[in-house]
Amino acid sequence: MKKSSQTPTACLVLADGTIFFGHGFGAVGDTQAELCFNTAMTGYQEIMTDPSYAGQVVTFTFPHIGNVGVNPEDDEAADPVAAGMVVKWDPTDPSNWRAAEDLVAWLTRRGRIGIGGVDTRALTRAIRQQGAPHVALEHNPEGIFDIERLVEKARAFQGLEGLDLAKDVTCAQSYKWNEMRWSWPEGYVARDTPGHRVVAIDYGAKRNILRCLASAGCDVTVLPATATADDVMAHDPQGIFLSNGPGDPAATGKYAVPMIRDIMDRSDIPVFGICLGHQILALALGAKTIKMNHGHHGANHPVKDLETGKVEITSMNHGFTVDSQTLPQGVIETHVSLFDGSNCGIRMRDRPVFSVQYHPEASPGPQDSYYLFERFVKAIEAA
Numbered sequence: 480m481k482k483s484s485q486t487p488t489a490c491l492v493l494a495d496g497t498i499f500f501g502h503g504f505g506a507v508g509d510t511q512a513e514l515c516f517n518t519a520m521t522g523y524q525e526i527m528t529d530p531s532y533a534g535q536v537v538t539f540t541f542p543h544i545g546n547v548g549v550n551p552e553d554d555e556a557a558d559p560v561a562a563g564m565v566v567k568w569d570p571t572d573p574s575n576w577r578a579a580e581d582l583v584a585w586l587t588r589r590g591r592i593g594i595g596g597v598d599t600r601a602l603t604r605a606i607r608q609q610g611a612p613h614v615a616l617e618h619n620p621e622g623i624f625d626i627e628r629l630v631e632k633a634r635a636f637q638g639l640e641g642l643d644l645a646k647d648v649t650c651a652q653s654y655k656w657n658e659m660r661w662s663w664p665e666g667y668v669a670r671d672t673p674g675h676r677v678v679a680i681d682y683g684a685k686r687n688i689l690r691c692l693a694s695a696g697c698d699v700t701v702l703p704a705t706a707t708a709d710d711v712m713a714h715d716p717q718g719i720f721l722s723n724g725p726g727d728p729a730a731t732g733k734y735a736v737p738m739i740r741d742i743m744d745r746s747d748i749p750v751f752g753i754c755l756g757h758q759i760l761a762l763a764l765g766a767k768t769i770k771m772n773h774g775h776h777g778a779n780h781p782v783k784d785l786e787t788g789k790v791e792i793t794s795m796n797h798g799f800t801v802d803s804q805t806l807p808q809g810v811i812e813t814h815v816s817l818f819d820g821s822n823c824g825i826r827m828r829d830r831p832v833f834s835v836q837y838h839p840e841a842s843p844g845p846q847d848s849y850y851l852f853e854r855f856v857k858a859i860e861a862a
């Protein structure tokens with residue numbers, strides 16, 4: 480482990496005035512955000528580059544962060560999106576054949592702040608008790624902190640409720656996606672088909688989702704979040720995919736929700752949504768979404784498929800949830816979380832339209848849910 484100085488060089492301040500001092504690493508400066516915790520034991524790079532983490536600082540409950548370094552293949556987006564990271568142990572030097580760079584150099588180069596030496600158990604308990612707090616995080620090698628200013632900064636953070644971040648992280652222009660997965664879950668192979676025309680709406684799409692769609696046999700065209708139904712239909716799609724993404728799903732109510740309603744009024748095209756895409760689809764069908772206390776972020780969340788009785792271990796990252804009490808007639812709840820009973824999947828009774836709250840692309844995480852990509856392709860083939 481790298482030697483760490485005794486003087487605190489970073490400071491995490493919660494809006495209620497609680498202070499955690501630690502060792503700064505990565506970029507120097509400060510940031511304000513909502514604080515969450517992630518329980519995954521692998522995948523810190525994928526987590527930091529998942530666009531759904533915009534506006535959030537991530538506390539890693541697993542202490543070995545930095546041990547496998549970072550590499551260009553594991554980026555889920557062009558740049559890290561999470562505002563910062565909180566860890567228990569200072570990042571170690573990497574020891575892995577895939578490492579192209581060490582985490583600290585990567586964070587510094589890419590402008591993201593880290594704090595090490597934090598009691599992440601105490602912090603995680605605080606997050607569970609208070610609900611995801613608003614925080615300010617500063618890294619200052621001089622070790623001089625204006626705590627009052629940081630408390631004010633934390634309090635001034637608007638919070639994710641009502642915040643539309645999907646339009647900030649979406650692509651500027653449409654593009655084709657051709658890359659496949661690097662490897663396949665047991666029992667699956669890449670489909671060598673001419674490819675079904677799929678339009679993927681990018682609300683902050685993770686690259687591995689697009690890889691999974693391509694690997695399952697989709698010819699993927701990615702469109703920006705604000706694409707209209709006309710823009711989508713101009714591609715003559717056989718399937719429509721709604722991606723994951725950051726912020727409050729209800730805040731996309733002016734563009735994404737009406738676009739999906741419009742598409743469903745005009746056609747019977749199969750629709751598949753993941754995470755934010757799931758929430759936006761639920762809103763379009765007439766349900767409501769609500770903010771959770773501290774959300775679900777990890778790679779170990781058990782989900783029950785209510786139609787088969789099977790339990791999947793899933794990867795999750797969400798702070799909002801679909802209120803299953805508000806699902807309208809004709810929309811079936813297909814999956815629930817075995818942690819808290821919250822909604823994890825829906826489908827329309829009489830149309831090939833379905834979505835899940837969790838991340839079947841498993842990046843990082845278990846591969847149990849890959850079957851959903853195949854289900855989407857089979858729905859396209861049956862349509």
Ligand SMILES: NC(=O)CC[C@H](N)C(=O)O
Pocket residue numbers: 531722723724725726727728753754755756796797798799800
């Ligand atoms: N991963 C996601 O797509 C997150 C969806 C949404 N921003 C939430 O936090 O619930």
